[in-house]
Amino acid sequence: MAMADLYPQIFKRKSIRNYDLTPLEDGVLENIIEEINNLEPLYADIKVDFKIISQNDVNPRMMKKAPHYIAVFSENKEGYKTNVGFMLQQMDIFFSANGLGSCWQGIPKTKKNVLESSNLEFVILMAFGKANIPLHRTSTLEFKRKPLPQITDIRNKGSVGALLEAARLAPSATNSQPWFFKGNNHVIHAYVVKPNIFRAIMLKKYIMIDMGIVIYHLKLASEHFGKTSQIIFDETADENSPHGYEYVASLKIE
Ligand SMILES: Cc1cc2nc3c(=O)[nH]c(=O)nc-3n(C[C@H](O)[C@H](O)[C@H](O)COP(=O)(O)O)c2cc1C
Incomplete structure (x- = not known):
């Protein structure tokens, strides 16, 4: 996966809410895990935990499902939500640069087994996968x-x-x-x-x-x-x- 200048993605990215539910290939998921492991924190002293979970681990509520999600857990400490936003937006931009769709998901919730899999506080999900609709905006007027x-x-x-x-x-x-x-x-x-x-x-x-x-x-x-x-x-x-x-x-x- 490309590691070019990610700045142009700011002008193209959009939230994707319609996915091909076929799971991504193992090699692609491995690259995503590697990217997650290299995310830059805003506040390095706050413990965080990022897990890739499947559609079966999520209750989408009124949202359409995605094939995969990143579930973010964090220590509850001053600045922790800002730190999570800073880190997970790196993934949103990364997905956009690598031909995959993503969407921050505040409404859907994880199932109990996922919540119990970390001793940190559950913060938020990000859906990701192959988009069933055009991945990018073609003009900033669309924002x-x-x-x-x-x-x-x-x-x-x-x-x-x-x-x-x-x-x-x-x-x-x-x-x-x-x-x-x-x-x-x-x-x-x-x-x-x-x-x-x-x-x-x-x-x-x-x-x-x-x-x-x-x-x-x-x-x-x-x-x-x-x-x-x-x-x-x-x-x-x-x-x-x-x-x-x-x-x-x-x-x-x-
Ligand atoms: C913290 C956060 C939570 C969000 N939760 C949801 C959600 O639960 N469902 C959804 O469809 N979009 C959700 N979004 C996506 C926003 O609605 C979207 O980013 C915003 O409308 C701007 O559109 P764009 O991302 O396409 O530029 C969330 C975004 C953020 C940053």
Whole structure:
């Protein structure tokens, strides 16, 4: 499987919800396991466990089945959902680059045997397999996303503009796009919306995963443009959160 620049996938990927249910060949699954073993964490001190499980181990609820799923388990520690989002989005992009479909799955649940197979907390599933529909978008106009001015107040965009566009296109649960970005060409501060009481129950479960996903898109884009990037905690950014948002982390770009 190819290990090229993954950045172009940001502009093509989409959630696949219709699969050929034939299991993938063993060699393909082995490559996927190898990729999982090499995922980069956002927070290396949080224990995680990724398992490939079959369609028989999942109760799809109202969703169509997929031939395979990745089940993610994690230690429940500060930042754990953001870490899972950051890591599993690497797989979403990897699948897209290697001709396979995938979809984050918050609604389907694993069966009890899977839950009992790890001593860490179950976090989320990702479906994957051969797509029964076209795998890629052909234009960014096909993405239903907020326009940039709604997700950032960085106006003098310079080289940071392309990074923000990569963030804008990131997937999120129910497509809520709960993010906001402040900063400049050297640092991007990421904030998450404080959901109002009506949306809180549903959104709260996933918005920190969404933040990990979007931070991965920022990082992938910055690496594509030959920059080194580092995820940091910036106290000043924390103190200057926009109204209705909470600070998550910053991407320092050099
Ligand atoms: C954390 C998370 C959970 C999701 N759960 C589901 C789900 O249960 N069912 C589903 O069909 N899509 C699910 N999605 C996919 C989103 O609906 C999708 O990413 C979003 O609408 C944007 O569309 P796109 O991925 O095609 O660009 C989930 C996405 C995320 C990030």
